[in-house]
Amino acid sequence: MNTRAPAVEARQLTKTYPGDVTALDGMDITVAPGIVFGLLGPNGAGKSTTVKILTTLARPDSGTATVAGHDVLRDPRRVRRAIGVVAQQSGADPVATGRENLQLQGRLYGLSGAALNRRVDELLERFTLADAARRPVKGYSGGMRRRLDVALGLVHRPEVLFLDEPTTGLDPEARTAMWEEIGRLAGEEGLTILLTTHYLEEADRLAERIAIVDRGRIVVEGTPDALKGELRGDAVHMELGEPVGEAGRTRLTDALTALPAVHEALCEGRRISVRVDDGAAAVPALLAALDRAGASVASATVARPSLDDVYLRHAGRRYAEVQAGPEAVLAGGVR
Numbered sequence: 001m002n003t004r005a006p007a008v009e010a011r012q013l014t015k016t017y018p019g020d021v022t023a024l025d026g027m028d029i030t031v032a033p034g035i036v037f038g039l040l041g042p043n044g045a046g047k048s049t050t051v052k053i054l055t056t057l058a059r060p061d062s063g064t065a066t067v068a069g070h071d072v073l074r075d076p077r078r079v080r081r082a083i084g085v086v087a088q089q090s091g092a093d094p095v096a097t098g099r100e101n102l103q104l105q106g107r108l109y110g111l112s113g114a115a116l117n118r119r120v121d122e123l124l125e126r127f128t129l130a131d132a133a134r135r136p137v138k139g140y141s142g143g144m145r146r147r148l149d150v151a152l153g154l155v156h157r158p159e160v161l162f163l164d165e166p167t168t169g170l171d172p173e174a175r176t177a178m179w180e181e182i183g184r185l186a187g188e189e190g191l192t193i194l195l196t197t198h199y200l201e202e203a204d205r206l207a208e209r210i211a212i213v214d215r216g217r218i219v220v221e222g223t224p225d226a227l228k229g230e231l232r233g234d235a236v237h238m239e240l241g242e243p244v245g246e247a248g249r250t251r252l253t254d255a256l257t258a259l260p261a262v263h264e265a266l267c268e269g270r271r272i273s274v275r276v277d278d279g280a281a282a283v284p285a286l287l288a289a290l291d292r293a294g295a296s297v298a299s300a301t302v303a304r305p306s307l308d309d310v311y312l313r314h315a316g317r318r319y320a321e322v323q324a325g326p327e328a329v330l331a332g333g334v335r
């Protein structure tokens with residue numbers, strides 16, 4: 001049990017942007033020191049706004065927050081010294097080399113001379129950028145640029161590192177490499193990481209605790225296993241032979257929810273997902289019910305509930321549904 005003070009504590013943060021856009025609507029977060037905490041939510045949920053407030057780049061309309069024990073409104077300078085920030089948009093200067101970017105960042109934090117050079121070499125090595133160190137950043141791949149962003153956030157050895165969507169836009173290989181790097185960072189003495197993501201898999205894999213954000217507030221928080229464990233039973237995902245229209249969807253979900261074993265049924269396009277106590281035992285009855293309703297099933301898989309199911313339960317809609325783009329649908333897909 002960790003008895004040290006929280007690394008991040010936010011109470012009832014609110015923020016409205018011009019045009020009456022409510023970005024935060026009573027955001028509460030507590031992050032214990034030394035853990036990776038994942039803020040998971042769809043586009044526009046309020047993740048970046050939360051990070052901006054916690055990193056002193058924006059002011060809340062109301063509410064309070066401390067980071068590394070310092071109040072973000074009363075003591076922004078102390079907060080800034082204690083944190084590293086990797087913003088959603090890269091902060092590196094594209095015209096300068098990787099090494100120059102790191103050196104400049106180090107100087108901003110008061111490093112100089114041999115100590116600065118040592119730190120820069122260490123980070124270049126660690127983020128496998130040593131070979132590219134003398135090339136301008138504009139020639140870097142997306143993965144290299146993101147690794148440099150993280151290195152920039154670490155120059156002054158912060159206590160708390162904020163990573164705003166560290167892997168968005170990366171190809172799968174670069175994403176996996178970044179996950180490994182974040183995993184290694186998390187093992188470091190005392191470093192607390194608050195990362196935001198809209199990838200369910202990323203949160204599941206990296207974060208010891210996850211808070212799901214929806215419309216500017218936390219809808220549920222806990223360890224990934226506890227959140228999934230809350231949902232009793234199994235998820236059965238079925239793929240229909242042909243897509244069905246609106247009327248067909250209602251007919252099929254009605255046919256399924258009429259079965260005593262079925263707690264919940266959801267149909268989207270060709271996909272039907274149901275929640276049952278015992279997936280394997282329920283499949284024959286599910287297939288028979290769909291057959292009676294005139295639908296052919298191409299495949300059926302039984303899975304433990306995923307974070308997608310957790311989101312569905314707490315936000316009242318499927319995660320993939322509120323995401324834009326094919327990438328997001330993949331991220332919310334069935335495992």
Ligand SMILES: Nc1ncnc2c1ncn2[C@@H]1O[C@H](COP(=O)(O)OP(=O)(O)OP(=O)(O)O)[C@@H](O)[C@H]1O
Pocket residue numbers: 017018021022023041042043044045046047048049050088198
């Ligand atoms: N500077 C701004 N001016 C006006 N509206 C803003 C501004 N920044 C954010 N918003 C709005 O506030 C809401 C929350 O945005 P925020 O960037 O915090 O979401 P997010 O969870 O980080 O989303 P994403 O996954 O797309 O990065 C959105 O509706 C967004 O359009």
Ligand SMILES: [Mg+2]
Pocket residue numbers: 047048049088164165
């Ligand atoms: Mg964002």
